[in-house]
Amino acid sequence: MASTPGTARALICTLELQLDVHVLILSLFSELKIDQKLNEGKTKQIFELVDQPGLVLVQSKDQITAGNAVRKDQMEGKAAIANKTTSCMFQLLQESGIKTAFVKQHSDTAFIAAHCEMIPIEWVCRRVATGSFLKRNPGVKEGYRFSPLKMEMFFKDDANNDPQWSEEQLLEAKLCVAGLTIGQCEVDIMSRSTVAIFEIVEKAWATQNCTLVDMKIEFGVSVKSGEIVLADVIDNDSWRLWPAGDRSQQKDKQVYRELKEVTPEAMQMVKRNFEWVSERVKLLLDPQASSRVVLLMGSISDVAHCEKIRKACASYGIPCVLRVTSAHKGPDETLRIKAEYEGDGVPTVFVAVAGRSNGLGPVMSGNTAYPVISCPPLTPDWGPQDVWSSLRMPSGLGCSTVLSPEACAQFAAQILGLRDHLVWCKLRASMLNTWVSLKLADKKFQACSL
Numbered sequence: 001m002a003s004t005p006g007t008a009r010a011l012i013c014t015l016e017l018q019l020d021v022h023v024l025i026l027s028l029f030s031e032l033k034i035d036q037k038l039n040e041g042k043t044k045q046i047f048e049l050v051d052q053p054g055l056v057l058v059q060s061k062d063q064i065t066a067g068n069a070v071r072k073d074q075m076e077g078k079a080a081i082a083n084k085t086t087s088c089m090f091q092l093l094q095e096s097g098i099k100t101a102f103v104k105q106h107s108d109t110a111f112i113a114a115h116c117e118m119i120p121i122e123w124v125c126r127r128v129a130t131g132s133f134l135k136r137n138p139g140v141k142e143g144y145r146f147s148p149l150k151m152e153m154f155f156k157d158d159a160n161n162d163p164q165w166s167e168e169q170l171l172e173a174k175l176c177v178a179g180l181t182i183g184q185c186e187v188d189i190m191s192r193s194t195v196a197i198f199e200i201v202e203k204a205w206a207t208q209n210c211t212l213v214d215m216k217i218e219f220g221v222s223v224k225s226g227e228i229v230l231a232d233v234i235d236n237d238s239w240r241l242w243p244a245g246d247r248s249q250q251k252d253k254q255v256y257r258e259l260k261e262v263t264p265e266a267m268q269m270v271k272r273n274f275e276w277v278s279e280r281v282k283l284l285l286d287p288q289a290s291s292r293v294v295l296l297m298g299s300i301s302d303v304a305h306c307e308k309i310r311k312a313c314a315s316y317g318i319p320c321v322l323r324v325t326s327a328h329k330g331p332d333e334t335l336r337i338k339a340e341y342e343g344d345g346v347p348t349v350f351v352a353v354a355g356r357s358n359g360l361g362p363v364m365s366g367n368t369a370y371p372v373i374s375c376p377p378l379t380p381d382w383g384p385q386d387v388w389s390s391l392r393m394p395s396g397l398g399c400s401t402v403l404s405p406e407a408c409a410q411f412a413a414q415i416l417g418l419r420d421h422l423v424w425c426k427l428r429a430s431m432l433n434t435w436v437s438l439k440l441a442d443k444k445f446q447a448c449s450l
Contacts, residue, residue: 062079064253075267081235085281152412289419326360
């Protein structure tokens with residue numbers, strides 16, 4: 001049958017689009033010296049990099065799927081949207097301190113990552129009951145809130161619709177990935193990491209008045225380091241997002257899953273939702289409020305102690321200001337400096353560094369509504385006596401005392417993290433990393449003891 005002019009034009013447009021895609025991929029390959037294709041999934045391709053051993057290129061596709069690809073469609077621009085979302089999310093997590101495979105965004109549709117062998121488990125973390133959880137747990141109403149978070153795992157097996165696994169099944173499988181046997185230690189690390197990652201992403205989306213309902217992630221084992229890292233992608237296929245906690249405003253892939261009929265108009269609506277997410281995900285990298293720590297030292301001889309506090313504050317992304325003032329010798333100047341930092345509205349924690357008789361912390365605490373921490377630079381000779389001037393306060397003063405410079409910075413970060421999600425995220429990742437290091441140390445010690 002002869003084709004109509006409209007059909008011919010559509011065919012030409014399709015061929016031109018395919019040609020553009022091939023040209024784009026060839027240009028990427030020529031820049032990076034792409035080797036063999038290592039893997040191809042429903043929404044991405046992974047290529048080995050010849051001149052960068054241990055790294056791969058993750059190339060997104062313009063394909064959207066649901067139900068293990070029972071439904072699949074092309075969505076022009078999805079590759080760029082997904083890549084942008086993933087790159088921002090991994091940047092947020094990396095800057096917080098989470099170990100990931102992500103290295104850097106390479107182009108609009110691809111990023112470079114560490115070469116990993118994937119652990120074939122989807123880790124799902126839920127804050128709100130919805131979706132498949134309700135089908136598997138009849139009697140639970142949609143909207144039920146999990147505190148603590150509900151953890152589930154699913155074995156990646158398309159032929160069997162990714163069956164849910166228990167921890168015992170995962171342990172009994174004795175998976176070996178990149179030379180690492182997945183045992184109790186590894187399962188515990190992935191489980192604890194999933195919770196921390198969810199809480200960081202949840203905290204970030206809350207700044208946009210958006211509820212992170214649930215999220216799925218995957219881990220891999222780096223072929224270079226042999227350690228478990230967050231891998232794969234985190235994009236709008238990975239979660240449920242409800243603006244203002246309202247399911248009717250959902251912006252995630254669930255909208256596509258629930259389409260009764262896939263029409264061009266419906267696909268445009270889905271694309272707008274994906275674009276909405278990709279635009280706002282950039283905002284998650286911006287601090288919601290500036291903050292600072294003002295270090296007041298009673299003498300210039302205390303500067304070394306203050307530098308330890310400043311260095312620790314920098315690890316949380318908190319700027320520090322150092323000033324020299326004595327509440328004993330110049331109380332008027334001390335109060336003038338205090339007023340200088342109260343007047344600009346920037347959330348501030350004052351840290352008083354004064355030895356011998358510490359009047360600096362108590363005077364500050366009695367004259368400001370801002371939090372004050374005393375971190376006295378104690379010396380071995382008089383330390384046991386001097387510390388009491390920081391610990392025993394007159395009534396009506398709320399000045400705390402923290403002796404370790406690093407712990408003082410952490411306490412200040414915990415205060416400021418109540419308003420700045422980026423500081424809070426660094427604290428949360430630090431907690432996880434401390435726990436993981438202890439877990440790995442115990443595993444190593446046990447291996448040496450056997």
